[in-house]
Amino acid sequence: MVKDWNTRTKLVHEGIRRSQYGEMAEALFLTQGFAYPSAEVAEARFISSGPDEFIYARYGNPTTRMFEDRMSAIEGTEDAFATASGMAAVNGALMALVKAGDHIVAARQMFGSCLHVLKVLSQFGVEITLIDGAVNENWAAAVKENTKVCLFESVSNPGLEVIDIAAVARAAHSVGAMVVVDNAFASPIFSRAAELGADVIVYSATKHIDGGGRALGGVVLGRKEFVRGPLETYLKHTGGAMSPFHAWIMLNGLTTLDLRVRAQAANAEAVARATDHHPKLARAIYPGLEDHPQHDLAMRQMGSGGTMICLDLKDGKAEAFRFLDALRIVTISNNLGDAKSIATHPATTTHKNLSDEERATIGITPGLVRISMGIEDRDDLVADILGALEAV
Numbered sequence: 001m002v003k004d005w006n007t008r009t010k011l012v013h014e015g016i017r018r019s020q021y022g023e024m025a026e027a028l029f030l031t032q033g034f035a036y037p038s039a040e041v042a043e044a045r046f047i048s049s050g051p052d053e054f055i056y057a058r059y060g061n062p063t064t065r066m067f068e069d070r071m072s073a074i075e076g077t078e079d080a081f082a083t084a085s086g087m088a089a090v091n092g093a094l095m096a097l098v099k100a101g102d103h104i105v106a107a108r109q110m111f112g113s114c115l116h117v118l119k120v121l122s123q124f125g126v127e128i129t130l131i132d133g134a135v136n137e138n139w140a141a142a143v144k145e146n147t148k149v150c151l152f153e154s155v156s157n158p159g160l161e162v163i164d165i166a167a168v169a170r171a172a173h174s175v176g177a178m179v180v181v182d183n184a185f186a187s188p189i190f191s192r193a194a195e196l197g198a199d200v201i202v203y204s205a206t207k208h209i210d211g212g213g214r215a216l217g218g219v220v221l222g223r224k225e226f227v228r229g230p231l232e233t234y235l236k237h238t239g240g241a242m243s244p245f246h247a248w249i250m251l252n253g254l255t256t257l258d259l260r261v262r263a264q265a266a267n268a269e270a271v272a273r274a275t276d277h278h279p280k281l282a283r284a285i286y287p288g289l290e291d292h293p294q295h296d297l298a299m300r301q302m303g304s305g306g307t308m309i310c311l312d313l314k315d316g317k318a319e320a321f322r323f324l325d326a327l328r329i330v331t332i333s334n335n336l337g338d339a340k341s342i343a344t345h346p347a348t349t350t351h352k353n354l355s356d357e358e359r360a361t362i363g364i365t366p367g368l369v370r371i372s373m374g375i376e377d378r379d380d381l382v383a384d385i386l387g388a389l390e391a392v
């Protein structure tokens, strides 16, 4: 594999496996199994299989492997395992790393389903400590001898707090723990997680990687010894593998990932600047704005403010709903990373199950609207959002 290509080239070419037909596009090997020319070959393959030898799609498949190879090439990790969804990736990574009696330190500002996985682990004897992950000292204070994992989203959902990967890595590595980063909001384009010390990086491919809101998928990236060791063993036996069809969709998504994500981030910045200090807003939250509390860290860690913004309407839920209902281009839904702009009211949808108090601690006010900026025309998006604020 050519390693000196830049990201855009890798996104288009890396990992391609051509069949004897020399097809130009990535082939969709929609097959669960593989024929063996003899019983001896079948026996040998179950003992050890080479890079072009597959057994069963739950273990691996040529299309899925193309996606894994392309992902690890752009992320700068040794290997990757593709999963059925982002949550299969988070669950798989944690299950492969901890056992009863181990300790996990996690940022409390996290996606609800990730918190649920931690709750399940606690029922099986894994000790969990939740901290405010945006305060670096909290990680150093929480790790201890049996800490095996430090887990966080590098940019939190939906509050857009940026967590310092290098600082967490220093604390985690001081006790021999692994740093697991859920990098969904940063996307692989704005990720330097591996070079900053993350040991394991997980993505919901459902988001920016697909980019069209079509298919569920996820991926776990890290060192070969972990990915092809405990992670693969856990995932291949418990059924969290990605479908070859979804891998084929994700490969197509990766081709345009850099173009899309940079266009989305430029739109997000334009909307953030146009709405900052707007009289209807308590706050416009965007890590690319100089007044964001972790602006410097965001620039160091991502080189961008990312594709997501939050607008916090002053007068709460009714105003937020009027704003959402007045939008004409930005669509009310709950995915993110899509080419289409999407607005979400976390308090009544994605984060509905939290208590008022829990929502308040992670900054989810009744007026908060999260917007995943799409690739539509910048002026149209700014006009749509300013127009909807006017209508409030």
Ligand SMILES: *Cc1c(COP(=O)(O)O)cnc(C)c1O
Pocket: 085, 086, 087, 088, 090, 111, 113, 114, 153, 157, 182, 184, 185, 204, 205, 206, 207, 216, 217, 218
């Ligand atoms: C969406 C999301 C997930 C879960 O991904 P799915 O593909 O929906 O399973 C996990 N973490 C974060 C930060 C997400 O945004």
